[in-house]
Amino acid sequence: AQKVTQAQTEISVVEKEDVTLDCVYETRDTTYYLFWYKQPPSGELVFLIRRNSFDEQNEISGRYSWNFQKSTSSFNFTITASQVVDSAVYFCALSEAGTGRRALTFGSGTRLQVQP
Amino acid sequence: KAGVTQTPRYLIKTRGQQVTLSCSPISGHRSVSWYQQTPGQGLQFLFEYFSETQRNKGNFPGRFSGRQFSNSRSEMNVSTLELGDSALYLCASSLGTDSQNIQYFGAGTRLSVL
Numbered sequence: 001a002q003k004v005t006q007a008q009t010e011i012s013v014v015e016k017e018d019v020t021l022d023c024v025y026e027t028r029d030t031t032y033y034l035f036w037y038k039q040p041p042s043g044e045l046v047f048l049i050r051r052n053s054f055d056e057q058n059e060i061s062g063r064y065s066w067n068f069q070k071s072t073s074s075f076n077f078t079i080t081a082s083q084v085v086d087s088a089v090y091f092c093a094l095s096e097a098g099t100g101r102r103a104l105t106f107g108s109g110t111r112l113q114v115q116p
Numbered sequence: 117k118a119g120v121t122q123t124p125r126y127l128i129k130t131r132g133q134q135v136t137l138s139c140s141p142i143s144g145h146r147s148v149s150w151y152q153q154t155p156g157q158g159l160q161f162l163f164e165y166f167s168e169t170q171r172n173k174g175n176f177p178g179r180f181s182g183r184q185f186s187n188s189r190s191e192m193n194v195s196t197l198e199l200g201d202s203a204l205y206l207c208a209s210s211l212g213t214d215s216q217n218i219q220y221f222g223a224g225t226r227l228s229v230l
Contacts, residue, residue, distance in 0.1 A: 032215070043223050043226070044119075044222060046221075047219075096215060097214075097216070102164065102213055102214070103149065103174065104161065104208075106158060106159040107158075
């Protein structure tokens with residue numbers, strides 16, 4: 001069965017520090033998609049990135065970067081020079097293509113607190 | 117382009133009552149999914165609708181039901197409410213049902229059952 005593990009429950013950093021959020025997934029499907037979402041206090045889940053299982057290229061978007069490694073089933077997310085506005089709960093999620101189970105399986109989330 | 121709109125934002129009900137939540141997807145999106153978020157269980161998939169048909173269902177009792185209208189708007193209903201149904205209910209819309217389609221979420225409806 002599919003599973004997503006975010007072992008870090010809460011991380012606290014000081015502004016301008018770099019921080020990495022870990023995500024480990026399990027799936028038997030060979031075609032799948034990985035996602036990161038951000039949930040600010042308002043409650044809405046904000047889409048950050050999608051990655052398919054055949055594309056292991058790392059991606060950078062401004063201060064955000066993602067490291068996808070199939071060998072370790074990990075899809076880690078790094079925020080460089082963190083800011084107070086980055087404070088939120090971050091979720092990693094998995095969607096399988098082959099099984100027809102399109103629903104997102106979420107990790108338990110990592111709460112990031114960025115102190116000024 | 118307007119995002120996913122969920123109404124109401126907050127609801128307070130008592131045990132045994134029923135409740136209906138509404139979701140308007142992003143214009144042009146035809147797939148709507150519902151998720152329940154609780155502190156104990158996290159984010160769990162409820163069901164997905166596409167073209168007015170339920171395409172996928174999570175592991176929830178029959179008290180949880182939904183429907184989708186011809187304009188892609190969706191409603192979910194919970195009957196005979198229990199205290200454990202207190203949660204944030206999130207709706208997500210996407211263009212289609214393919215796994216690669218990005219699901220965009222609304223701000224949710226926070227339901228409190230007393």
